[in-house]
Amino acid sequence: MLSKRLLTAYLLLSLFAASAEAAEQVWIDLDFNAEMDAWQGDTSVWKLAGDAIQDPIKPSALITQPGSGAIVSLLHEKSLLSNLTSSELFGDVEAHVEFLIPAGSNGGVKFQGLYEIQIRDSHGKEKPTADECGGIYPRAEEQPRYHLIDEGVPPQTNAARPAGQWQTLDVVFQAPRFSPDGQKTKHARFIKVVLNDRVIHENVELKWPTGHAWRTKTEAAKGPLFLQGDHGPIAYRNIRIKPITIAEEVKITPDVVYGHKLGMALTFDVFQPTKRPNGAGVLFMVSGGWYSRWSPPEGALNRFKPLTDKGFTVFAVRHGSSPKFSIPEAVKDVRRSVRFIRHFAGRFEVDPQRLGVYGASAGGHLSLMLGTASDDGDTKSDDPVARASDRVSAVVAMVPPTDLRIAVWDAPESLPAYKGFPALDLPLEQAAEYSPLQHVTADDPPTLLLSGAKDELVPIKHSHLIRDAFQEQNVVHELVVFKASGHGFQGEDRRQAMSRLVDWFEIHLRKTTTETKRTLK
DSSP states (O other), X not given: OOOHHHHHHHHHHHHHHHTTTTTXXXXXXXXXXXSOTTEESOGGGEEEEEEEEXXXXXXXXXXXXXXXXXXXXXOOOGGGOOOEEESSOBSXXXXXXXXXXXXXXXXXXXXXXXXXXXXXXXXXXXXXXXXXXXXXXXXXXXXXXXXXXSOOBOOSSOOOOOTTSOEEEXXXXXXXXXXXXXXXXXXEEEEEEEETTEEEEEEEEESSOSBTHHHHOOOOSOBOOEXXXXXXXXXXXXXXXXXXXXXXXXXXXXXXXXXXXXXXXXXXXXXXXXXXXXXXXXXXXXXXXXXXXXXXXXXXXXXXXXXXXXXXXEEEEEOOOTTTSOHHHHHHHHHXXXXXXXXXXXXXXXXXXXXXXXXXXXXXXXXXXXXXXXXXXXXXXXXXXXXXXOOXXXXXXXXXXXXXXXXXXXXXXXXXXXXXXXXXXXXXXXXXXXXXXXXXXXXXXXXXXXXXXXXXXXXXXXXXXXXXXXXXXXXXXXXXXXXXXXXXXXXXXXXXXXXXXXXHHHHHSSOOOTTTOOOOO
């Protein structure tokens, strides 16, 4: 079991990592409560519960436990069973659903009430079909009796857990597209479906609704989330849904491998505008607490939209993550990401001399390390990527730690909260080496600092220190302080911060002139 201290560290890491993303990723909790205002349907045949377990005497049934937060369909007479639909309608979404079924039962989750991911007691089946758990349900006819008319799409692997266990379903769904006169111009699509942390579908086009809905229902730009409960006992809980923008004007290339370590791949996602690209690239450091996590790239489209709308190609760079990997290793990783992008600039259709970087919190620290402590590459290396420069031409750092000498665990000034971040368990001598403040020189790229005056996790002192160093070295820079913000920006401050960020890159990554051009091989 995890020690209490390590568990606390992980929780803090998760909060720290989420700080830069919270404003963009707005989840809607479709709660099960006494009012049931998030849902429509005959809720009288569902039971509100704190939990559900499989009946040990009758494995095909469920037993509820007191409380709230879960909803359970218990009745066994099919005529009395009911389905639930969300009160709100959705288009493109990312969704999280947890479910539990007893032996032999089944159900389903239908996006827009039309496109079903099947739920079924399918654990252990070697070759699951599309009507097994996780399958994209086939089309069907109701006459002369209900029967399937195609094979649907089976899951790539059987990820189903045994009956009686809670299971998780995470889905990125793209709604169909329609012309102004109502004609469908693009089919719906399951971008990614993950069952119990295992990918079971990727980029599956849905030419028509599933089941008999393909004959009886009309497709639309928005529709409800549908929870099936009329096929047997089933419990649902923790239903969350996040409206997202899956914009066709941006091409996503996920999981580009830029290096390896300990047999694992280092990857980034690429977001390329298909209309009017400006030829510049911006790297985003996916890092909070020097913890770097993967998430479906489609969910990041809204985050990067202000940049892609202006023609920037965005690279969402992941590094070796704390606590397994240290800050020095994370810095090494992101340096290689710049070298890789520069070496393969033609592949990504970006100008190798017009690369910028930004990030928040630990991502801001890594961005500043690229701005202040980069090099021209190792000309003697056998690796062509290593021979490329890792210099960037513009930096934006939000709420960044700039002096690790006052942050690492051994530092007298280290805050108590920092004990929750294993990455900061770093010797003082290394803290100096990996502090951007220690590397500021006159040839550093233009740097924008965005900070919150009320930041208690990374006090604004960090931004003031490096601002003073930039001033002393005559580095082009600007510090913008948001007086009402702490560690991260919300509402109007967030909008202003993103606007400043985009403007900074538009100014400093415009096509180079003979005065500013540098040779970056």
